[in-house]
Amino acid sequence: DAKTTQPPSMDCAEGRAANLPCNHSTISGNEYVYWYRQIHSQGPQYIIHGLKNNETNEMASLIITEDRKSSTLILPHATLRDTAVYYCIVRVAYGNTPLVFGKGTRLSVIA
Amino acid sequence: NAGVTQTPKFQVLKTGQSMTLQCAQDMNHEYMSWYRQDPGMGLRLIHYSVGAGITDQGEVPNGYNVSRSTTEDFPLRLLSAAPSQTSVYFCASRGTPVETQYFGPGTRLLVL
Numbered sequence: 001d002a003k004t005t006q007p008p009s010m011d012c013a014e015g016r017a018a019n020l021p022c023n024h025s026t027i028s029g030n031e032y033v034y035w036y037r038q039i040h041s042q043g044p045q046y047i048i049h050g051l052k053n054n055e056t057n058e059m060a061s062l063i064i065t066e067d068r069k070s071s072t073l074i075l076p077h078a079t080l081r082d083t084a085v086y087y088c089i090v091r092v093a094y095g096n097t098p099l100v101f102g103k104g105t106r107l108s109v110i111a
Numbered sequence: 112n113a114g115v116t117q118t119p120k121f122q123v124l125k126t127g128q129s130m131t132l133q134c135a136q137d138m139n140h141e142y143m144s145w146y147r148q149d150p151g152m153g154l155r156l157i158h159y160s161v162g163a164g165i166t167d168q169g170e171v172p173n174g175y176n177v178s179r180s181t182t183e184d185f186p187l188r189l190l191s192a193a194p195s196q197t198s199v200y201f202c203a204s205r206g207t208p209v210e211t212q213y214f215g216p217g218t219r220l221l222v223l
């Protein structure tokens with residue numbers, strides 16, 4: 001799987017958009033970008049994934065650059081409950097390859 | 112659906128003891144896996160299984176055994192517990208075509 005690079009930590013004011021960047025410059029054509037988050041002491045939670053088009057669901061939006069070398073996860077109106085570690089993972093979808101976690105970005109939402 | 116369940120929630124062992132961490136899922140997922148997470152660290156893959164009777168090693172398999180006799184269950188066995196195995200253990204499963212991986216609540220293990 002391609003390696004990803006994320007900032008170790010970020011702060012965001014409550015009610016503002018949180019934009020979490022991820023670099024994946026060695027991504028292959030058949031690899032998807034996945035985002036998971038882990039709220040303190042809980043098991044990780046799936047957020048969103050995409051291949052090359054921008055994606056949106058009830059939790060977040062995923063913006064992938066045209067060259068696919070980087071992406072941004074957007075939480076449109078961050079709340080205190082969004083404080084968590086966010087993991088950006090690149091892997092081939094619809095196969096048996098494991099999900100490999102890096103260190104992620106610790107997002108702190110501040111009141 | 113209960114999703115992914117893990118037992119026990121918390122366990123204290125003495126060095127050298129053995130135990131089995133239980134994991135079950137009721138979503139009929141073929142793929143299951145075990146991770147460990149040490150304080151302040153990311154998740155590291157221990158073992159995984161792509162279906163009943165099939166298992167494979169992850170990044171940190173030493174000291175752990177797994178088996179997959181049914182689709183629902185994927186137990187993790189510690190053969191001879193060591194203090195270095197003090198960690199939080201997460202079990203996960205995923206199915207196709209939806210590639211969302213679901214995690215259990217974790218088992219907190221302390222080895223003295």
